[in-house]
Amino acid sequence: MIDKNIKTDIRSPLKWPGGKKRVLKHIRAMLPSKGKKRLVEPFVGGGSVFLNLDFEEYLLCDTNKDLVALFNAVKHSPLSFKKDAQHLFNQKNNTADKYYELRQRFNDNTDSYERAILFLYLNRHGYNGLCRYNKSGGYNVPFGRYKKPYFPSDEIDFLANKLQRAEVISGDFTLAFEQLTSGDVVYCDPPYSPINRTSNFTAYSGAMFSDEDQERLVESSINAQHKGVATVISNHYVAFTxxxxxxxxxxxxFSVQRSISQNGKAREKVKEVLALYDAK
Incomplete structure (x- = not known):
């Protein structure tokens, strides 16, 4: 059950585009809590929502295998992960040449733990907190040129503690919906429907999240209602949604200040919507 008195300013160790930290008050107001034991997030992203809501259990899912590997590394080996990751955070590694060398090492690596360590480095040193892959699956975010990238030590500790109550899986959102049971509540933060229909803002972990995928998510939410499970979905509020x-x-x-251009500089208020499909 959600504890209304819980601290709600916990940050994720990851910088994550579209993070929900600034709109948690709206999510908390909409998300059913009475009698709910487990929060299910089919699009966990950086994890700001589950980190700031108190449930007995969590089921976290994402299509990004590197993100899932990082969460599982922090869950199972928090001390080793933090030590190994912090080793990369120094001025010697905060240069363009070293960044691109480590980015190539990440792309050439097949070990999930090694990739998880490098993923945190790339996330904190790359441009504007982006997470982007090319069509071949290669991570291609450019160097961010930050004076001294922040190492999220306390955030990793908090995440590790919270993950002891969580199962983290990789796959399409339907994988999470298939595992719903009575007592669950679902929060969905899918790739948003674009404000401009010619934009490419629905790119997610190297794949596209289409209108048909948005419709599949609503269908899954309606089916969950008949299992006694409520679902809340976030999105842009546009004609399609x-x-x-x-x-x-x-x-x-409600309105939220977000970047509306690919260069990340143009920011203005945009309308968002939370849609609740309540349990039947």
């Missing part, structure tokens, strides 16, 4: 969530039991609209 207004129609898409027309059957939701409740909708909440």
């Amino acid at each position: 207004k129609k898409l969530y027309a059957s939701a039991d409740q909708r909440s609209l």
Whole structure:
């Protein structure tokens, strides 16, 4: 059950585009809590939501295998992970040449633990906290040129503690929905439907999240209602999602300041929606 008094300013160890830290108050207000034991997140991303909500258990899912590997490394080997990752955070490694050398090492590596360590380094040293892969699956975010990238020691400790109550899996969001049981509540933060229909903001972990995928998510949420499970979905509020969530039991609209250009410099208020498909 959600503890209304729990501290709600916990940061993820990862910088993550579209993180929900600034809109947690809206999510908390919408997300059912009474009698709910497990929070299920089919699109866990950086983890800001589950880190700031108190449930007995968590099921966390994401298509990004490197993200899942990092979470599992922190869960099972927190001390080793922190020591090995911190070793990369020094001025010698904070140069463009070294960044691209380590990025290539990451792309050439097949060991999930080694990739997890390098993933944190790349996330903190890469441009604007982006997570982007090319069509061949290669990580291709450019060097960020930060004066002194922050090593998230306390954030890793908190994440490691929270993950002891979590199962973390990699796959399509339907994998999480297939594992729902009575007592669960679902929060979905899918790749957002674009404000501009010609934009490419739905790119997610090297894949596209299409209108048909958005529709599949609503279908899964409706099916979950009949299992006694409530689902809340976040998205941009545009013509497509207004129609898409027309059957939701409740909708909440609010404005959020977000980047609306690929260079990350143009920021303005955009409308977002939370759609609730309540348990039947």
